[in-house]
Amino acid sequence: MADPLSDLWRVDTSDFQDSDSLQSILTSILRSVPDAMIVIDDSGVIMAFSLAAETLFGYKASDVVGKNINCLMTETDRVHHDQYIRNYLVTGERQIIGIGRIVEARLANGDSIPVELKIGEAAIGDRKLFTGFIRDITERQANIHRISELQAEIGNFSRLSAVGTMASAMAHELNQPLTAVANYLEAARDMLDAPSADDLAMVQEALTAAAEQSIRAGQIVRRLRDYVSRGELDLRPVDLKAVIDDAVTIAKVGIDGPLARVVVRMEDPEVRVLADRLQLRQVFANLIRNAIEALSETETPQIWIHTRHADGETAIQVRDNGPGLSEELIHSPFDAFQTTKANGMGLGLSICQTIIEAHGSTIEVSSQPGAGAAFTFTLRTAIEVTE
Structure with a gap:
């Protein structure tokens, strides 16, 4: 019986006299390809499991070949994977083939790790084979997370510094108009204890001045708010x-x-x-x-x-x-x-x-x-x- 994987590989077979030689080449590839490589058929059954896949998942090829690929998935993807294949075979709509995405993989010891998955397909007669290339990105995600944390720390420090500077500036800028408002209102209150005609005129002037200073305080707040909301973009x-x-x-x-x-x-x-x-x-x-x-x-x-x-x-x-x-x-x-x-x-x-x-x-x-x-x-x- 011919090897079902032989048509998957674009290899010049003219120098090989028998299928054993070709099988040796395919086996060598499965043992040497740097990323974990898994081949499944259109029902999700594992047909080939590379050496790198053995190292990554902790299974021997003999443990998983012939089993459904969902044994290497976490619960979230496991319950839906076969349906994804059926949907693709019926509709032809690609959701991951040729695109790739990040998923969780389940290891032999029960742990799960983030992996980058890329999938290719090949047609053999009326059937399709799917080849998945899997790369462990645990370290990459940890580095991204650490960089993100450092960026957040720097951002928080910058914001705290800006808030401190802004608070100091606001205290300085608002102190004068608010103090003036308080003084004008206190003077108006005192003059209203026993008001004369002249006192009423001065009260009116004091209230007018207090209103002007309150408007000035509002302008300072608006200016600072506009500055904060505008920010700087690196487009x-x-x-x-x-x-x-x-x-x-x-x-x-x-x-x-x-x-x-x-x-x-x-x-x-x-x-x-x-x-x-x-x-x-x-x-x-x-x-x-x-x-x-x-x-x-x-x-x-x-x-x-x-x-x-x-x-x-x-x-x-x-x-x-x-x-x-x-x-x-x-x-x-x-x-x-x-x-x-x-x-x-x-x-x-x-x-x-x-x-x-x-x-x-x-x-x-x-x-x-x-x-x-x-x-x-x-x-x-x-x-x-x-x-």
């Missing part, structure tokens, strides 16, 4: 997919329990947008993490990130299939200090709105009870200049 062309991938990784850090499946569907996976990379990543991380937490009790938690392009802009939507926004949030979701989380501050969506508006756009939300929530915004598409 430049950024790879949107890379930003989304980083944000998905960051959003999942520290989440206990099953994680929602994040599906990224980009009209152009190589699109670049004009944005401040760090701030845009913060927007995606906030929206994705909010969705993950909202989906904690959803039976089949999924998050979709869609992008499409028109008229020099890239429209972006982050949507989930959760319970939708609560009554507290549905009417004014972006107001600061609104939260239904026990440990939340209610600033995540407000920060998202501030960042998106600083990019010259707006963020909108639509939600129906039991049908999830969708956040939509646009960014300017970066125009590549060619010489």
Whole structure:
């Protein structure tokens, strides 16, 4: 019987006199390919398991060949994987093939680790084979998380320094007008104890002066508020997919329990947008993490990130299939200090709105009870200049 994997490999077989020689080549490849490699058939059964896969998962090839691939998955993906294959075979719609994504893998010892999964396919007669290349990204995620923590610490230190400077400036700037208001009002009060015609005229002047100083104090507060809200953006062309991938990784850090499946569907996976990379990543991380937490009790938690392009802009939507926004949030979701989380501050969506508006756009939300929530915004598409 011919080796079912032989057609999977584009190898010049003219120098091989028998199938044993070809099998030796294929076996050598399975033992030498640097990333873990697993081949399954269209029913999800494992047909080949590379040496690197043995090292990564802790199984021998003989332990898993012939078993369904879901034995290497966590509960979240295991219950849905066979259905994903059936859907693809029926509809032809690719959700991961040729695209890749980050998933959780289950090891022989029961532990789970984050891995980057890329899948290719091959047709053999009427059947399809799928080859998965798996790379452990535990260290990468740890580094990203550590960098994110350091950036947060630097950001917090900068904000605290700015708050201290601002508080000092406000105290200095507001001291004069507020002191003047108090003095004018105290003088007017004293003159009203036994007012004469002249005293009433002076009271009127004192109240007018107090009103002027109160207006001046208001102008100082508005000027400081405008300065804080304006901020500084480092706008430049950024790879949107890379930003989304980083944000998905960051959003999942520290989440206990099953994680929602994040599906990224980009009209152009190589699109670049004009944005401040760090701030845009913060927007995606906030929206994705909010969705993950909202989906904690959803039976089949999924998050979709869609992008499409028109008229020099890239429209972006982050949507989930959760319970939708609560009554507290549905009417004014972006107001600061609104939260239904026990440990939340209610600033995540407000920060998202501030960042998106600083990019010259707006963020909108639509939600129906039991049908999830969708956040939509646009960014300017970066125009590549060619010489």
